[in-house]
Amino acid sequence: MRQTSINCYLQIKREGLLSKRRLQVLEAMLIKAPCTAGELEKYMNDKFNVRGGWKQLSILRKQGVIEELGTTICPISNRNVIKWGMTGNLPVKSKKSKKPSNFNKSVNYILKGMEIRNWDTISKEMLIKLKDDGIKTKKTT
Numbered sequence: 001m002r003q004t005s006i007n008c009y010l011q012i013k014r015e016g017l018l019s020k021r022r023l024q025v026l027e028a029m030l031i032k033a034p035c036t037a038g039e040l041e042k043y044m045n046d047k048f049n050v051r052g053g054w055k056q057l058s059i060l061r062k063q064g065v066i067e068e069l070g071t072t073i074c075p076i077s078n079r080n081v082i083k084w085g086m087t088g089n090l091p092v093k094s095k096k097s098k099k100p101s102n103f104n105k106s107v108n109y110i111l112k113g114m115e116i117r118n119w120d121t122i123s124k125e126m127l128i129k130l131k132d133d134g135i136k137t138k139k140t141t
Helices: 003-015 020-032 037-048 053-062 102-114 124-140
Strands: 066-073 080-086
Touching: 003 020, 003 080, 020 037, 020 053, 020 080, 037 053, 037 080, 053 066
Parallel strands: none
Antiparallel strands: 066 080
16 A cells, blocks of 8 residues: 555544545555455455445545556456555545436426416415425325
């Protein structure tokens, strides 16, 4: 393991830049990297009694903390899988996607179905009513 990766891990831990689970994954990566998700999962289960640590790999990759090093045959699963390693970078907050909320999707769907032409004449109260009705419907179903 490179000293830059070790220093980076220590700074991340000291400054609290990652959640507890992601920090555990990074600690396991510090010991096991380069490794596959299967190897990481086995190590984390043995060391922390934690399952599902592999689910954090794509998030940590998006934050720039770990990287894909290529592919290899996993000794655990015997499949061709991604080999992961640490980058030595501090985490970067990922940009939130600009997907419309479920409410916005619902309103757009209703508007298309009703072919409303004078959108600006619909009152705010009506939209709130639509939203409230949608929430009530969700809870009862």
